[in-house]
Structure formats: C-alpha cells, structure tokens
Amino acid sequence: MDRPVQLVDEYATGDFFLASAGHTILGSGVAQEVVDPDPARLSARLRDLLDASSAPVAVGILPFDTTPAGTVPSRMVLPAVLHRAGPAHPQAAALTRAALPSPLAVRPVPEPRRHVETVAEGIRLLAEHRLHKIVLARALDLEFAEPPAPGAVLRNLVKDHPRGYTFAAGLPGGATFLGATPELLLSRTGRNVSFRPHAGSAPRSDDPLRDKENGRALFASTKDRVEHAVVIESMVECLRPFCRRLSVPGEPEVVSTPTIWHLATRITGELADPEVTALDVAAALHPTPAVCGSPTDAARRLVTGLEPFDRDFYAGAVGWVDANGDGEWAVAIRCAELAGNRMRLYAGGGIVADSDPEAELAETSVKFRTLLRAMGVADV
Ligand SMILES: C=C(O[C@H]1C=CC=C(C(=O)O)[C@@H]1O)C(=O)O
Numbered sequence: 374m375d376r377p378v379q380l381v382d383e384y385a386t387g388d389f390f391l392a393s394a395g396h397t398i399l400g401s402g403v404a405q406e407v408v409d410p411d412p413a414r415l416s417a418r419l420r421d422l423l424d425a426s427s428a429p430v431a432v433g434i435l436p437f438d439t440t441p442a443g444t445v446p447s448r449m450v451l452p453a454v455l456h457r458a459g460p461a462h463p464q465a466a467a468l469t470r471a472a473l474p475s476p477l478a479v480r481p482v483p484e485p486r487r488h489v490e491t492v493a494e495g496i497r498l499l500a501e502h503r504l505h506k507i508v509l510a511r512a513l514d515l516e517f518a519e520p521p522a523p524g525a526v527l528r529n530l531v532k533d534h535p536r537g538y539t540f541a542a543g544l545p546g547g548a549t550f551l552g553a554t555p556e557l558l559l560s561r562t563g564r565n566v567s568f569r570p571h572a573g574s575a576p577r578s579d580d581p582l583r584d585k586e587n588g589r590a591l592f593a594s595t596k597d598r599v600e601h602a603v604v605i606e607s608m609v610e611c612l613r614p615f616c617r618r619l620s621v622p623g624e625p626e627v628v629s630t631p632t633i634w635h636l637a638t639r640i641t642g643e644l645a646d647p648e649v650t651a652l653d654v655a656a657a658l659h660p661t662p663a664v665c666g667s668p669t670d671a672a673r674r675l676v677t678g679l680e681p682f683d684r685d686f687y688a689g690a691v692g693w694v695d696a697n698g699d700g701e702w703a704v705a706i707r708c709a710e711l712a713g714n715r716m717r718l719y720a721g722g723g724i725v726a727d728s729d730p731e732a733e734l735a736e737t738s739v740k741f742r743t744l745l746r747a748m749g750v751a752d753v
Pocket residue numbers: 508510556571572573574635662663664688706707719720721722723724740
C-alpha cells in the first residue's frame with residue numbers, strides 16, 4: 374500500500390484521483406478507455422472488460438445529463454498504473470499549502486441579478502408544471518495570466534477537506550475536472566450498500582455562536598426539510614427494487630464542511646442481487662433530486678432550459694468500480710473545470726415552492742468558497 378498523502382504528491386495532470394474517508398485512489402495513464410453516453414450500458418461493458426482483464430479497478434466520471442441529449446458521455450478508464458491507499462487524512466493536514474496565481478478576471482455566469490430572476494422563474498414553473506423541486510446552478514469564470522497547476526489545486530482541496538471526497542479527473546483535450554464534495558452517492562462492499570444524500574444548506578460562520586445557531590436553524594427549517602425529504606423519497610423509491618433490506622433514518626442529521634452546513638441522511642441497504650455492481654446502482658440513481666430535481670425528467674428539462682450553460686460533468690458523479698462490483702461514487706459538486714488559464718466553477722441549490730431567490734443567490738456564493746479558498750481567492 375502506498376502512503377496516502379504520497380499519492381497527492383504523485384498526482385500528475387490527466388490522472389484520476391479520489392480521496393475519501395476510507396480510501397485514496399490514484400490512477401495514472403490509460404490502459405483502456407470506455408466512453409458511453411448510457412451509464413447502464415457503460416457498466417455492462419466494464420463488467421465484461423474487468424472480467425476479461427487483470428485490471429483491478431475502473432475509474433471515471435458520469436456527466437449530469439446521461440440522456441441522449443447530454444453534451445458529454447460517461448467516461449471510465451482502466452488506468453495503466455493504479456495506486457490504492459488508506460484515507461489521506463489526518464496526515465493531509467500536514468501538507469504544505471500550494472501557492473496559486475491570482476485570477477486576472479472573475480466573471481459570474483449569468484450575472485447575479487439574472488440568477489435571482491432565473492430562480493424566481495424556476496419557482497413559478499415548479500407550480501405550473503407541478504414539480505416538487507428543481508436545482509438551479511450558476512458558474513464563475515476565472516481567467517489567469519498563467520495556467521494554475523491542477524495538482525496544486527488538488528493539494529489544497531485535500532488539505533482543507535478531511536471528511537469529504539476530493540477528486541480530480543483528466544478530460545479529453547487536456548482539461549481537468551476537480552473538486553471536494555461532501556456528498557456520497559453510494560458505496561458498495563459486497564452486498565452492503567450505503568448512501569448519504571445531502572440537501573438543505575446554511576453558511577458556516579467564524580463566530581462560534583452564530584455558526585452553531587446556523588446549524589440549529591437549518592435543522593428546524595421547514596423549507597430545507599422539504600427540500601431534503603424530496604431527495605430521500607425519490608432515492609428510496611429508486612432503491613427498493615435493488616435492495617432486500619433498506620434502512621432509512623426518520624430524520625436527517627446536520628453535517629458540515631469548512632464552509633457550509635447541510636442536512637444529510639445515511640441510508641444503508643443490502644443488495645437483493647449480488648451481481649449488481651456499484652456502477653449499476655450509480656447509473657440507476659443518478660441524477661438524484663439533490664442535483665436535478667423531482668420528478669427527474671421534467672426537472673432535467675427545466676434545468677437545461679433555464680441555465681445559460683451546459684453542466685457537462687458538474688452535478689455528475691465521480692468514482693470507481695472493481696472486478697467484484699464494489700466501488701465508491703461521490704456526487705460531483707463543489708467543483709470546477711480547469712482548462713489552461715481558464716477555470717469555470719459551479720454551484721447550485723435546490724429550489725422548492727418556499728425558496729427565496731435572494732437567499733438562493735447567497736447560498737451559491739457560499740458553495741463557491743470550496744474552490745475559491747483552494748485557489749487562495751477571497752469571496753467574490
Ligand atoms: C447542487 C449543489 O448542492 C446540492 C447538495 C447539497 C445541498 C444542496 C442544497 O441545499 O441546495 C444541493 O442539493 C451544489 O453544491 O452545487
């Protein structure tokens with residue numbers, strides 16, 4: 374086993390990296406690549422490939438939109454060289470912080486006022502189309518004089534996020550998709566599956582009393598509890614056919630990252646069919662209403678129509694599956710695409726009937742902090 378923090382040092386642009394509370398994975402080079410717009414078919418193809426080869430693990434990413442209308446396909450690779458280690462934390466706290474260039478320009482997409490109007494329009498359309506929830510996102514485009522090194526951004530993300538899922542994935546054309554998400558889509562070990570959807574948010578505060586109060590108020594917020602319940606109900610409905618046992622706590626817990634509080638629920642289950650792989654379940658669950666809305670297809674159509682950009686891999690999923698079908702998949706949020714001297718950051722929020730458009734704008738600003746802090750940039 375490699376020393377987990379050493380894998381942060383060994384990461385090179387184009388590699389796949391995922392650090393979680395249980396594992397650190399670094400996949401370098403491409404022995405084989407499987408690209409498919411349909412993640413269920415991708416999963417079947419990978420199963421055959423892993424059966425036929427000596428490669429232990431396939432790693433990769435699913436985009437937000439996995440329908441035929443999607444802009445980018447799901448992409449998995451069997452790495453030429455694979456390193457696996459235990460959790461990167463707590464040693465990651467001792468990593469030295471990497472210096473990164475300051476952006477020359479920061480441009481919100483759309484303008485913040487326009488995002489507020491879009492959210493208001495989303496609330497109106499929810500009622501008109503009888504939807505429970507949609508998730509609307511905005512972006513921040515950063516431009517630099519010289520290209521920031523993906524490895525340096527990754528290092529700072531790993532250092533700052535001891536409990537989350539920190540990732541980087543090379544994209545065709547040389548760009549890097551990277552981030553630090555708190556949200557587990559699913560993990561599978563044998564028949565045991567575990568999920569930890571997040572929905573409902575409040576900012577952290579430097580003032581300890583106010584910080585605690587923000588977490589308490591989040592737990593008591595009817596709007597956030599509704600937003601969360603929509604996710605749990607939809608996921609449970611999707612998971613029932615897969616599981617011979619499913620355990621769902623009656624109420625969420627309040628969890629935190631360094632910048633934000635969330636409502637989260639730990640769902641556990643036992644697969645009815647041991648042949649069903651982690652990627653099979655990820656393909657069935659994705660996109661959950663935590664990143665898309667409910668009902669899924671109608672929400673996806675609204676989101677795609679309202680947002681002024683393609684999400685590509687934002688709000689997709691990032692993870693791995695091995696030859697036994699085990700794996701770990703995280704929801705690809707608190708993330709950015711870095712291409713040369715340009716970087717696009719993404720942040721979204723769940724919209725329900727009671728949402729306040731101004732508060733939704735503020736929530737996305739808080740969510741940008743994960744990447745902004747890694748870049749050494751103050752709030753914008
Ligand atoms: C869609 C995002 O967050 C999701 C995950 C947790 C809380 C969320 C919320 O409270 O709206 C979102 O559902 C994002 O960070 O871009």
